[in-house]
């Protein structure tokens with residue numbers, strides 16, 4: 001049965017890393033010690049209530065310097081986060097027969113359980129993770145396609161998706177103000193699609209040779225990631241990898257490639273990857289905010305006018321972007337290069 005491809009189905013039966021999980025030398029983590037990302041901005045959103053301008057400046061600076069930051073006191077209920085990560089763990093740990101109906105190799109299937117990256121059949125090296133992915137907005141439209149088990153999945157994950165959506169829109173509202181765009185610039189066209197992606201990285205026999213996810217930038221607007229208390233996420237800065245330390249009850253916020261384009265390159269999109277560990281399973285929940293599929297993406301005109309600058313990227317459709325991104329195997333900068341205007 002193909003479901004046996006799931007890393008969690010067979011990883012406890014192997015002592016060494018299978019050859020098709022071994023990354024080439026220039027892409028594997030190796031035994032190098034990766035320093036902690038000590039400068040990772042941690043933004044207290046409670047303080048944004050009394051001093052909004054200061055918080056906006058912090059967010060904007062973090063987006064310009066790194067394309068990644070963490071938020072604390074963000075208003076998403078702690079118990080809800082705990083319940084959600086708990087239910088995600090429960091899901092991945094259910095017997096295979098309870099998950100079989102969701103398993104699919106078809107990237108077009110809206111709610112699916114799969115392993116490695118989106119196209120297992122065509123990739124030469126697999127990454128060490130299992131994934132559950134489904135749309136999560138508008139909730140009523142999608143909730144019936146979500147896993148029926150564990151029995152509380154739809155209820156808990158539904159509440160979580162709504163709260164995380166509100167948080168994303170709040171952060172985007174602050175970015176919007178910081179960029180001096182019109183209020184609610186990030187309206188339904190730019191934020192109408194939301195996807196929830198839960199990752200399970202089982203203990204790996206050789207973390208120096210494998211990756212949980214290879215180097216990429218998220219090809220969306222913004223990502224809100226919960227990584228609980230086990231590290232593994234690394235971010236690239238000035239050609240070096242840094243570990244993004246888990247902070248209790250924090251979310252990691254990533255600027256996506258599309259927001260980099262809309263901001264005409266003012267905001268960075270962080271390149272990141274995930275390394276594995278040999279001791280314990282790591283579970284994370286990523287919420288991606290994406291544009292509607294029918295729109296044209298381009299540097300915000302108001303931003304160009306205000307700053308009297310020329311656009312760095314030409315306008316493109318989401319479909320074109322996704323195709324190009326696939327052709328460049330998820331390499332963010334290479335993808336954006338295609339849409340750059342020579343100048």
Ligand SMILES: O=C(O)CCC(=O)C(=O)O
Nearest residue numbers: 199227232233274284286
């Ligand atoms: O699991 C993580 O720490 C990061 C996940 C991620 O980068 C992604 O799903 O795009």
Ligand SMILES: [Fe+2]
Nearest residue numbers: 216217218272
């Ligand atoms: Fe990512």
